[in-house]
Amino acid sequence: MINAFTIGTSAILAGQTALNVIGQNIANAANPGYHLQTPNLVNSEAGNATPTGVDVASITRYTNDPVRTAILVANGAQGLLNSRLSIRQQIENTLGSGTGGIGDQLNSFFNQVTQLTTQPASTVARQPLVATASNLAQQINSAAGAIDNLRNELGQQITSNVAQLNTYASQIANLNDRIAAAEQQGTQPNDLLDQRDSLINSLSQMVDVKTVNQPDGVVNVLSSDAAIVTGNFANTFQAAPNAGGSFVVTQTGSTQPITFNSGSLSGQLQEYNTNIPATRSQLDNWTNQLIGNVNEVQATGLGLNGPLSSTTGTVSVSSATVPLNSANLPFPVQAGQLTVSVTDSSGNRTNTAIAINPATQSLQDIATALNGVTGLSASVTSGNQLQIQGQAGYTFDFAGRDTNPPGGGAVANPDTAGILSALGVNGFFSGSNASSIAVNPAIVADPGLLAGSKSGQPGDTTNLQKLAAIQNQQLVNGQTLSDNYANQAATVGSDVHSLTDQQTVQTNLVQSLNNQEQSVTGVDTNQELAQLLNYQRMIQGASEYMSTVNTALDSILNIIK
Amino acid sequence: MNIRVTSQMQANDVILNMQQQSAQLAKYQNEVSSGVRVSLPSDDPAAFAEISHVQASSDNLAAYSQTNNDASSTLNSAVSALTSVNNILVQAKQLAEEANNATTSSNPTELAAMANQVNGLITQALSVANSQPDGNSLFAGSAITTTAFSVATTNAAGQPETIAYNGATQASSALIGPGQTVNTRYAGNAVFQQASGDVFKALISLRDNLQNTTLTGSAQNQAFTQNLTDLSNALSAIGNVTAQQSSSLATLQAVQNLNTNLKTTVDEQIGALKGTDYADATVKMQEQQTALQATYATAYQLFQTGLLNFIH
Numbered sequence: 001m002i003n004a005f006t007i008g009t010s011a012i013l014a015g016q017t018a019l020n021v022i023g024q025n026i027a028n029a030a031n032p033g034y035h036l037q038t039p040n041l042v043n044s045e046a047g048n049a050t051p052t053g054v055d056v057a058s059i060t061r062y063t064n065d066p067v068r069t070a071i072l073v074a075n076g077a078q079g080l081l082n083s084r085l086s087i088r089q090q091i092e093n094t095l096g097s098g099t100g101g102i103g104d105q106l107n108s109f110f111n112q113v114t115q116l117t118t119q120p121a122s123t124v125a126r127q128p129l130v131a132t133a134s135n136l137a138q139q140i141n142s143a144a145g146a147i148d149n150l151r152n153e154l155g156q157q158i159t160s161n162v163a164q165l166n167t168y169a170s171q172i173a174n175l176n177d178r179i180a181a182a183e184q185q186g187t188q189p190n191d192l193l194d195q196r197d198s199l200i201n202s203l204s205q206m207v208d209v210k211t212v213n214q215p216d217g218v219v220n221v222l223s224s225d226a227a228i229v230t231g232n233f234a235n236t237f238q239a240a241p242n243a244g245g246s247f248v249v250t251q252t253g254s255t256q257p258i259t260f261n262s263g264s265l266s267g268q269l270q271e272y273n274t275n276i277p278a279t280r281s282q283l284d285n286w287t288n289q290l291i292g293n294v295n296e297v298q299a300t301g302l303g304l305n306g307p308l309s310s311t312t313g314t315v316s317v318s319s320a321t322v323p324l325n326s327a328n329l330p331f332p333v334q335a336g337q338l339t340v341s342v343t344d345s346s347g348n349r350t351n352t353a354i355a356i357n358p359a360t361q362s363l364q365d366i367a368t369a370l371n372g373v374t375g376l377s378a379s380v381t382s383g384n385q386l387q388i389q390g391q392a393g394y395t396f397d398f399a400g401r402d403t404n405p406p407g408g409g410a411v412a413n414p415d416t417a418g419i420l421s422a423l424g425v426n427g428f429f430s431g432s433n434a435s436s437i438a439v440n441p442a443i444v445a446d447p448g449l450l451a452g453s454k455s456g457q458p459g460d461t462t463n464l465q466k467l468a469a470i471q472n473q474q475l476v477n478g479q480t481l482s483d484n485y486a487n488q489a490a491t492v493g494s495d496v497h498s499l500t501d502q503q504t505v506q507t508n509l510v511q512s513l514n515n516q517e518q519s520v521t522g523v524d525t526n527q528e529l530a531q532l533l534n535y536q537r538m539i540q541g542a543s544e545y546m547s548t549v550n551t552a553l554d555s556i557l558n559i560i561k
Numbered sequence: 562m563n564i565r566v567t568s569q570m571q572a573n574d575v576i577l578n579m580q581q582q583s584a585q586l587a588k589y590q591n592e593v594s595s596g597v598r599v600s601l602p603s604d605d606p607a608a609f610a611e612i613s614h615v616q617a618s619s620d621n622l623a624a625y626s627q628t629n630n631d632a633s634s635t636l637n638s639a640v641s642a643l644t645s646v647n648n649i650l651v652q653a654k655q656l657a658e659e660a661n662n663a664t665t666s667s668n669p670t671e672l673a674a675m676a677n678q679v680n681g682l683i684t685q686a687l688s689v690a691n692s693q694p695d696g697n698s699l700f701a702g703s704a705i706t707t708t709a710f711s712v713a714t715t716n717a718a719g720q721p722e723t724i725a726y727n728g729a730t731q732a733s734s735a736l737i738g739p740g741q742t743v744n745t746r747y748a749g750n751a752v753f754q755q756a757s758g759d760v761f762k763a764l765i766s767l768r769d770n771l772q773n774t775t776l777t778g779s780a781q782n783q784a785f786t787q788n789l790t791d792l793s794n795a796l797s798a799i800g801n802v803t804a805q806q807s808s809s810l811a812t813l814q815a816v817q818n819l820n821t822n823l824k825t826t827v828d829e830q831i832g833a834l835k836g837t838d839y840a841d842a843t844v845k846m847q848e849q850q851t852a853l854q855a856t857y858a859t860a861y862q863l864f865q866t867g868l869l870n871f872i873h
Contacts, residue, residue: 525567
């Protein structure tokens with residue numbers, strides 16, 4: 001009979017424990033890292049077939065390990081796509097491809113050159129052309145600047161993400177330690193397990209992660225190239241730019257670079273080290289072609305003011321005494337010849353051809369050769385640029401006009417070597433790449449210097465026609481400048497487009513995997529409420545049972561009275 | 562299909578569906594309200610490259626159309642200048658014919674008056690040849706800022722004796738298409754001082770003969786006849802240039818028509834590539850809207866029902 005109270009009490013105790021578990025489940029129903037727990041009831045026996053009630057033998061924490069492994073992999077892929085998509089989208093915006101963007105300005109520049117052929121002597125008509133060119137240069141500068149800024153910010157993000165990675169690793173190692181201790185004591189550290197799973201989940205969005213379960217409840221976390229957490233030991237990582245400007249992640253104490261195969265960090269490293277520099281160098285190459293070709297036409301023409309009395313190249317060589325081929329020139333020079341025309345104060349003009357061989361001649365050699373031409377002085381400036389001056393009463397040009405009095409006729413190509421544009425002599429643009437392009441300040445100050453003619457006559461539009469023709473030349477990868485620029489933007493657009501599609505697929509996959517895991521580990525509130533009713537009835541029943549037993553005992557005791 | 566469905570799964574599904582449908586809905590809404598289907602390269606990378614290419618062609622055509630108009634206007638000015646010169650020469654010819662008849666040729670007063678008229682014609686011709694309707698010389702070739710002709714020498718009476726050409730021998734040309742140019746401002750010496758017929762020489766010679774009181778009889782008759790020949794030659798020389806310029810004008814007109822047609826085609830192409838297909842976009846927008854509404858409705862329904870409603 002006394003057993004009856006033990007049984008009743010055990011039922012009430014078990015019921016209370018179960019209510020606690022249900023309460024915990026309901027409270028965490030919306031907690032994504034929570035794993036469903038259920039009490040395992042066993043009927044307790046004293047061993048002599050006498051019933052002693054019910055016990056909560058354990059509390060089961062539901063897990064779905066195969067799906068969890070798949071989620072970790074899917075998280076990595078999603079992290080990679082998310083980070084790359086966000087960066088590519090920003091680059092798409094920086095390329096300013098829409099109306100009024102770089103492509104539009106480029107077309108507008110060449111179209112204004114075309115239109116200038118009907119009023120070539122008008123300085124008023126030249127001003128908007130120069131303004132458009134300046135605008136184009138500035139837009140290219142700001143696109144390059146925006147890409148550089150984006151890359152710098154990305155560098156900072158990589159550094160802070162590596163720090164976050166280290167934090168996660170040390171937190172996981174710490175949890176491993178505590179879980180092992182708890183399991184040794186025979187307790188169930190379900191909440192710690194949830195915390196650890198949640199951290200590993202976050203980590204898997206950042207780098208590729210594989211988990212290996214150890215017998216003592218410890219989980220080792222590995223990436224493809226390195227162990228991140230082993231037992232209660234967390235490796236630390238650091239990211240720093242190498243000599244080539246690429247970000248390299250290494251494990252503390254090692255110089256071996258670590259590659260992550262997926263995750264946001266891997267996407268960021270891929271963009272920082274490969275994709276952004278590729279986009280930037282395409283833009284640089286394109287700008288370089290624009291500058292080189294426009295400058296060559298400008299340098300071999302004549303402005304409204306006629307021949308020059310002095311000019312200084314805008315391009316510096318690394319050394320004035322090494323051959324041009326080894327002098328780090330941003331523009332190509334081929335072997336050929338440069339024809340310089342020198343006009344004296346009476347209008348007599350002589351042409352002198354100077355042989356150029358970039359394999360043997362240095363900038364100093366070129367200056368010396370020019371200096372030898374009657375009426376010219378040429379030298380190398382302290383900034384390693386070519387400076388040419390007409391001696392008193394002399395002016396010079398590279399338009400290749402016939403001599404005066406007429407002699408051998410006009411020279412069709414006065415600069416077969418491309419030396420003028422390579423050295424930035426009398427160029428329309430200064431600079432050599434996307435961040436340095438600018439309109440020659442002298443032309444901004446006096447748009448009349450824009451070389452529209454070959455003959456020096458204000459109405460001669462021959463050089464303007466050559467300038468306008470650049471628009472239709474296939475200068476970059478067999479494409480015109482305009483088409484190539486659109487293509488650069490379209491390539492980034494295509495990346496964004498395909499990453500968006502992949503991201504949608506991956507997001508749905510992660511969602512589906514999460515649902516699959518949730519179907520085992522998630523809390524169904526309705527199920528919990530049903531269980532709640534179940535245990536409510538159990539406690540009510542046990543109480544009623546004890547009350548009845550008590551009444552029965554009272555009746556028995558009444559016999560004694 | 563999962564056997565167990567938890568409220569968290571339902572919530573996550575609803576959230577994801579709402580996000581994806583809202584994003585699609587916003588995309589179509591933007592297409593419909595802006596009228597532009599491709600505003601960023603990623604909207605349609607292949608179409609974007611094509612649009613940029615076609616847009617560049619359209620802008621090019623617009624520029625060529627502009628130069629074409631300018632070139633036409635310059636050539637029209639030139640043709641009307643040449644028509645004036647033509648009229649001057651016709652007048653001079655009439656004067657020469659009149660002078661050549663017996664009664665007039667023997668009347669020095671009348672000849673002197675006619676010489677005065679021819680002097681006026683010379684001044685007119687010079688002024689027409691030097692005309693600068695847009696501030697630049699029509700007949701100085703590429704030396705458009707130079708006055709084309711000047712009086713080099715004068716006779717004792719201070720009247721023009723020889724006319725010098727100060728312009729360039731190269732014509733000024735305008736770009737009217739890729740690599741396609743048209744000469745707009747001709748070298749004046751190739752117009753008014755052609756070997757086959759020199760306008761100024763013909764007029765000056767007529768004036769000189771009219772003023773020459775020593776000329777009489779057959780010599781005078783011969784001189785006037787020569788003047789008539791010279792004037793006719795000058796007329797046909799001017800006529801040739803006028804024909805050339807008129808032909809250029811016709812070419813310009815043809816090119817302009819072609820450009821206009823091309824631009825229309827190209828702009829239609831841009832519209833088709835870039836513009837919103839309203840029927841398509843509106844239907845898709847409606848679809849997304851319906852789907853989103855369904856998501857809202859199911860979400861509301863789902864979270865309405867639960868065991869909790871029945872436990873009291």
